[in-house]
Amino acid sequence: MDIFLQQLVNGLTIGSLYALVALGYTMVYGVMKLINFAHGDLVALSAFAGLTIYTNIFSDSGTSIVAVITVFMFTAAIIAVVGVLLERLAYRPLRTAPRLSAVVSALGAGLVIQNAIMLIWGPNMKIFPSNLFPSTIYEINGVVITFTQLMILLFSSVLMIALYLFINKTKMGTAIRAVAIDQDAAKLMGINVNKIIMIIFIIGSGLGAVAGLFIGIYYRGITFDMGWMYGLSAFVAAIIGGIGNIPGAMFGGLMLGLFNALISGYISSAWAETFTFMLLIVVLIFRPTGILGEKVAEKV
Amino acid sequence: MKRMLPKLAASAVVCAALVTAGSAADVIKIGVQAPITGKYANEGQSIDNGVRLTVEQVNAAGGLLGKQLEVVSCDDEGKAQKAAICARKLVNEGVLAVIGSYTSGATEAAQTTYYRNKILQTSDGTSDSLTKHKYWTFFRNSFQNSAQAEFTAKYLVKEKGYKKIVVLSDYSSYAVGLADSAASAIKAEGGNLIYQGKIKSGTQNFTAVLTKIKSMEPDAIYFSGYYTDGGLIRAQQIQLGIKADFIGGDSNDNPDFMKLAGKSAEGTLLVNFPTPDFLPYDTAKEFLKAYQDKYGMPVSSVWAIMNVDGLRAIIHGVEQTKSLDTKTISDYLHTLRDFPGITGPVSFREDGERINTKFNVYEVQADNSYKIINN
Numbered sequence: 001m002d003i004f005l006q007q008l009v010n011g012l013t014i015g016s017l018y019a020l021v022a023l024g025y026t027m028v029y030g031v032m033k034l035i036n037f038a039h040g041d042l043v044a045l046s047a048f049a050g051l052t053i054y055t056n057i058f059s060d061s062g063t064s065i066v067a068v069i070t071v072f073m074f075t076a077a078i079i080a081v082v083g084v085l086l087e088r089l090a091y092r093p094l095r096t097a098p099r100l101s102a103v104v105s106a107l108g109a110g111l112v113i114q115n116a117i118m119l120i121w122g123p124n125m126k127i128f129p130s131n132l133f134p135s136t137i138y139e140i141n142g143v144v145i146t147f148t149q150l151m152i153l154l155f156s157s158v159l160m161i162a163l164y165l166f167i168n169k170t171k172m173g174t175a176i177r178a179v180a181i182d183q184d185a186a187k188l189m190g191i192n193v194n195k196i197i198m199i200i201f202i203i204g205s206g207l208g209a210v211a212g213l214f215i216g217i218y219y220r221g222i223t224f225d226m227g228w229m230y231g232l233s234a235f236v237a238a239i240i241g242g243i244g245n246i247p248g249a250m251f252g253g254l255m256l257g258l259f260n261a262l263i264s265g266y267i268s269s270a271w272a273e274t275f276t277f278m279l280l281i282v283v284l285i286f287r288p289t290g291i292l293g294e295k296v297a298e299k300v
Numbered sequence: 301m302k303r304m305l306p307k308l309a310a311s312a313v314v315c316a317a318l319v320t321a322g323s324a325a326d327v328i329k330i331g332v333q334a335p336i337t338g339k340y341a342n343e344g345q346s347i348d349n350g351v352r353l354t355v356e357q358v359n360a361a362g363g364l365l366g367k368q369l370e371v372v373s374c375d376d377e378g379k380a381q382k383a384a385i386c387a388r389k390l391v392n393e394g395v396l397a398v399i400g401s402y403t404s405g406a407t408e409a410a411q412t413t414y415y416r417n418k419i420l421q422t423s424d425g426t427s428d429s430l431t432k433h434k435y436w437t438f439f440r441n442s443f444q445n446s447a448q449a450e451f452t453a454k455y456l457v458k459e460k461g462y463k464k465i466v467v468l469s470d471y472s473s474y475a476v477g478l479a480d481s482a483a484s485a486i487k488a489e490g491g492n493l494i495y496q497g498k499i500k501s502g503t504q505n506f507t508a509v510l511t512k513i514k515s516m517e518p519d520a521i522y523f524s525g526y527y528t529d530g531g532l533i534r535a536q537q538i539q540l541g542i543k544a545d546f547i548g549g550d551s552n553d554n555p556d557f558m559k560l561a562g563k564s565a566e567g568t569l570l571v572n573f574p575t576p577d578f579l580p581y582d583t584a585k586e587f588l589k590a591y592q593d594k595y596g597m598p599v600s601s602v603w604a605i606m607n608v609d610g611l612r613a614i615i616h617g618v619e620q621t622k623s624l625d626t627k628t629i630s631d632y633l634h635t636l637r638d639f640p641g642i643t644g645p646v647s648f649r650e651d652g653e654r655i656n657t658k659f660n661v662y663e664v665q666a667d668n669s670y671k672i673i674n675n
Binding site: 003006007010011014125127130135137139144146215219220221223226229260261262263264265266268269270272 | 532556
């Protein structure tokens with residue numbers, strides 16, 4: 001039983017990272033009907049930027065809460081700016097163009113970011129220091145959970161709840177939902193669509209940045225091409241949950257993480273991806289709009 | 301252009317020296333096929349330097365069978381196509397033996413050409429396939445992957461006495477080959493192999509497999525893959541509270557392994573061929589010092605001096621047989637036992653395999669330095 005619980009803990013940790021990244025895909029899709037394939041590479045960029053900030057400013061300070069908060073704030077801000085630039089340069093000029101052009105532009109932007117990372121930081125693996133978070137390990141009835149895992153679970157749930165409240169309870173959130181339903185009508189109601197899209201990119205990229213930093217802190221080794229792997233998994237998570245739907249992305253991410261952990265643990269890690277895509281096919285056949293896709297009429 | 305002048309002058313002197321040295325029949329040519337430029341340039345240059353140093357020493361001591369040795373180098377860039385061109389070039393030069401190449405791929409691409417032209421070849425490539433043709437011209441001066449597996453198995457079962465051993469690899473042919481050989485060798489040694497599994501290289505999250513392993517309560521985990529995964533496996537193993545020793549194959553021997561594993565690196569065991577600094581033999585100390593004095597830098601790695609050992613064995617063969625007939629030398633080398641090499645005793649099997657190579661087990665210390673723990 002504790003083996004099963006341990007797999008659940010492992011699965012939830014990676015699942016919440018998927019969920020954070022999936023939110024970026026789903027929010028952009030909800031508002032612009034565009035799959036932002038460069039999102040995964042933003043996640044990778046965030047890990048590299050965070051590592052550089054940490055090693056240049058705080059490398060001697062060891063485990064310090066100030067260092068961690070500063071790194072997270074700065075990195076999220078940088079990645080949000082890159083996200084906004086990405087929208088401005090790669091997507092806005094194509095907003096009225098056929099949707100395929102925007103997708104191709106997204107793929108191209110992803111390649112540009114990935115290769116920029118390789119040119120700046122080099123093709124070799126870079127390694128996060130191990131003392132960013134304390135290496136405390138908690139053990140409850142044979143189930144092990146590390147401080148880093150706890151932080152990932154805690155932080156991502158807080159962010160997701162905050163995002164949910166922001167979208168559903170605030171004036172700005174209402175405006176975002178309005179743009180998602182009908183851009184032209186929203187514009188007639190006096191909503192600044194460009195500003196809303198910018199906010200979407202800031203939030204999505206910021207969440208991706210947090211995920212990227214957590215990936216770096218949790219797994220330590222980061223490579224310039226890792227964005228593709230995490231991006232693809234998160235994209236699948238967003239689709240399973242119902243793309244365009246925010247609770248769907250959270251649900252899809254957690255579900256995918258758990259599913260992966262259980263398949264790897266009880267069948268084989270080689271089969272994890274095969275089963276992931278089989279799950280995707282099954283979901284698309286029986287619920288083409290995703291698991292939570294139908295319940296919510298408006299897509300954000 | 302100014303920089304070129306000394307080089308031109310030097311080569312002019314060399315040419316003049318060669319002309320005065322007399323006709324070609326008075327020299328024995330030794331070929332070097334190595335990646336002198338490209339990705340493995342430092343290894344290739346080390347091989348070339350090592351061979352040239354050895355030849356210089358032999359010539360200074362009066363040469364071989366009264367003749368001077370001469371080195372002919374060819375740069376294969378570690379590529380199979382270039383290796384084939386080098387092979388033809390060195391054959392045309394009329395070399396007695398070829399030292400190299402560094403990579404198994406480039407070696408294999410040139411092997412048949414040397415065999416057809418009855419030219420001896422010695423290489424450090426570790427791929428099992430290099431000796432499968434049983435060419436009488438070919439001598440491996442390093443070790444076969446399966447030799448490492450046998451050593452590891454014996455060490456785990458006999459010396460450490462582990463009772464429950466887990467073998468992990470990634471899906472690469474090298475790691476799977478090493479893991480499979482290790483698994484069967486562990487069984488052959490009478491060890492208890494409780495699980496053999498594979499991880500997907502680069503996925504970073506190995507907790508699923510490790511959690512499964514945890515329930516089996518192993519006392520040793522052997523990983524045959526590369527350091528980029530090995531370091532993380534070690535870190536996640538400690539994180540999950542699996543109290544087993546971690547033993548890494550030769551590809552885990554990299555500083556990044558320690559960085560990835562962090563504090564968990566301490567106590568890790570790594571199996572590898574001795575790095576040059578750890579070679580205990582007097583011949584090794586002398587040679588490494590001579591190399592440092594001549595080139596002003598240390599040998600790049602153990603692979604370069606493995607190749608020098610191949611050359612030394614061939615020279616020894618010529619001296620013993622007093623013959624320049626390659627078949628005669630080869631027959632002698634196939635029976636060679638415990639020739640004192642730089643990297644330890646050199647013995648060859650009839651298929652050209654170097655046997656009884658010595659491995660070291662390093663224990664990673666708290667400061668990430670190595671301590672040799674086998675004898």
